[in-house]
Amino acid sequence: MKSANTARRADDPRQLVLDTVLALFSERGYFATSVQDISRESGVSVGSLYHHFGDKAGIARALYQTLSDRMSARISWIGAHRKTAHDQCRDIVRTLFDMTESEPLVMDFMLYAKHRDFLPEEKPICSSKPFELARAMVAAGMVSGEIRPMDLNVATSSLFGGPIRIIVSRLDGILQAPLTHYFDEVWDCAWRSVAAR
Amino acid sequence: MKSANTARRADDPRQLVLDTVLALFSERGYFATSVQDISRESGVSVGSLYHHFGDKAGIARALYQTLSDRMSARISWIGAHRKTAHDQCRDIVRTLFDMTESEPLVMDFMLYAKHRDFLPEEKPICSSKPFELARAMVAAGMVSGEIRPMDLNVATSSLFGGPIRIIVSRLDGILQAPLTHYFDEVWDCAWRSVAAR
DNA sequence: GTCTATACGACGATAGAC
């Protein structure tokens, strides 16, 4: 299964390029990465790049789309397999923490893609599909009485704002320990901020 | 007083440039703004720009430094004039909310400057001077018993993470009402997340 | 300190053979 997947990635030039640019954009930034750089690092020629993605921004768009879909799928799965808003939101935070440790480049790109001057037309992360899914769970929790009645944006921001800041701190190299080490404390704080009692 | 200040800004080419680039960087982004653009909009010649700031990145650095110092001064003032950690942190959040409404460009630049591919060597916002000052107040609150004992990074992130997410939502145009409308609810959630009881 | 004019390089994008 895994080898099939790996082979598929190596054969598919599109996926090969996306894997490459994720690394390049994360370490140098979008504007410091030239199309020639992408061509050289991925082994795909400039002509093919333009054939597949249209223009340079198209590469960034495709990357964002792919990662956004993956994250949405994970959150949807949690929504379907956990009953209470408490459990759903806790598992979302846990998943975000896990992703930060196993794929820091992905988290970094997702958190900051919209604010990095490229992808001008993309909606900010907080109105993106993954965040919308999470917001819906918070709304349900308010209806069920798990979460105190309040503005939905305030509740969602309060619940996930702390965890997100911790993730950013970890990505910035401020926290030395893996995020699992902080999970219980972080989630306890987050849930207290909105819990009904 | 105000006219003197205004005159001073208009006469001082440095300040004139910084006011101009704040607007340009915010609306088009750093890389989409050329040095020629800055020259034209500010009325300062290209030669003078390089004379004063060394290179293009130097302009962004100077802007960040100025705004960071202003914010640090405000937070220091709060630290000196409020006794409890609760009051200090609440007033910090209130000040951040006020700044977001009165100077949205400044808040936008401060929150995202480090992650916008320019200023590569600058430390991330969470290790910057203003954030350090806030962290120290949280630490004091933990010693005094106002805040539950826990990891300092977790406490600071939990306390300010929610408010910061709300600020970002407002800057992104998701929230229609001014932030003062949300302040009480936001602060209530934030404080509950770390309060001793 | 301020200005204009210009050098120089790099970039995104395309053309066109295979």
Place this chain on the structure above:
DNA sequence: GTCTATCGTCGTATAGAC
């Protein structure tokens, strides 16, 4: 679909007069 070679543009930065 893939590739190489090349074009035209625009950017930063500097030179040098005032």
